[in-house]
Amino acid sequence: MDKSWITKHRLSKDYRTGVKDFLDFAFSDIKKEMIKCPCQRCCLVKYKHRVEVKVDDDLICHGILPTYTNWYLHGEQLDFHEETIGLESESNVDHVENQTINLLGDAFPSMDNSFNESASMPTDQSKQKEAFDDLLADGNQALYEGCQAFSKLSFTLKLYHIKCMSRINDKGMSLIIDLLKEAFEHAKLPDSFNDMKKIIRKFGFNYESIHVCPNDCMLYWGDDASRDTCKVCKSSRWKTRIVDDSVEEKKKKKKQQAAKVRRYFPLKPRLQRLFMSSKTAEFMRWHADSENKDGKLRHPRDGNAWKAFNQQFLDFASDPRNVRLGLTTDGFNPFGSMSTNYSVWPVILVPFNFPPWMSMKETSMILSMIIPGKHMPSNDIDIYLQPLIQELKELWHEGVSTFDASLKETFCMRAVS
DSSP: OOOGGGGSOTTSHHHHHHHHHHHHHHTOSTTOSOEEOOBTTTTTOSEEOSSSSOHHHHHHHHOBOTTOOSOGGGTOOSOOOGGGOSSOOOHHHHHHHHHHHHHHHHHOTTOOTTOOTTSOOOHHHHHHHHHHHHHHHHHTSBSSTTOOSOBHHHHHHHHHHHHHHHTOOHHHHHHHHHHHHHHOTTSOOOSSHHHHHHHHHTTTOOOEEEEEOTTSSOEEOGGGTTOSBOTTTOOBSBOOOOOOGGGHHHHHHSOOOBSOEEEEOOHHHHHHHHHHSTTTTGGGGHHHHSOOSSOOOOSGGGSHHHHHHHHHOHHHHTSTTSEEEEEEEOOBOTTSOTTSOOOBEEEEEEETTSOHHHHTSTTTOEEEEEEOOSSOOGGGHHHHTHHHHHHHHHHHHTOEEEEETTTTEEEEEOEEO
């Protein structure tokens, strides 16, 4: 379709004709009563009718989003060539926007474009829909007026990626954001680093903070989540400080701090993302689809243990998409000083469905938890592994519904470690 009208004045005849043609195309499906309004005020978040709450009024009053040149939310296919677009744009601009669109598509494959706000939805799906709408609004909001290279979302993701790759600490990133906001006042930048992290969390990669007995006796988790003292050594769950009476009242108002905290990263959503991403879904079947021509041991699937497991659990082995995981852990000194007696233990899972040149890469490894120091957990590591073991049991017996981006279907994914 001709989209040259997007850049013209909103009161011109060509613009009004273009709006009419766009709405005819968007409402061509007779089942659609509402569509996402692509004006610069609604930013593809609000649903509106064509008759009662008119979309065309908003498009004429506020103008259409200049970055929304691919009408993928209104029926247009994503796989099309640049020659069909009436607008003249740089190839790198299209590449950045398509990357953001593909990222949202991989992160939220269950989002239906024809969703109606009045339809009843489960709570989890409703939260996903809210997160998707927020990310979509940021993805269609230009970084500043007239910017075509970056949207607010794509720039935020790029900035956060630089932070991770360059290992910039949180304070340094906060100073960088403050500098950018001071230098570019009109740019749609996050107000702080915490706001940037809130945007990243909407993609679903969160972690759980679980309190631990300072002597590594138990986790304050599950049935013991409400306890204040350890059921083994009777030590307090909270930090205790000696204060005088003058500040006792202020201390009561402050939130109590746990004596020891460990971070746990849920496994199920991370395994689901391996199938939801179009870049990794196909490789999750490599161990079954590839052929070992010379019989040499290059991958765990070539060993006798893997083959014996397949013979013993035929139901699990019947679907090559079921995940085989390797678990590993080791301690290290995070301060880089051998004179400091401190040891942190990360627990890492390796997906052996991947080919060997992918499974051992840093980007493929799944961080499951971080066991805090300052001493090594030794035999008490079993205490810390309880949430992971429970999740692995659920994945073995029940599985979890997962969307396979390579085959465009939903299946019950199981896993074993």
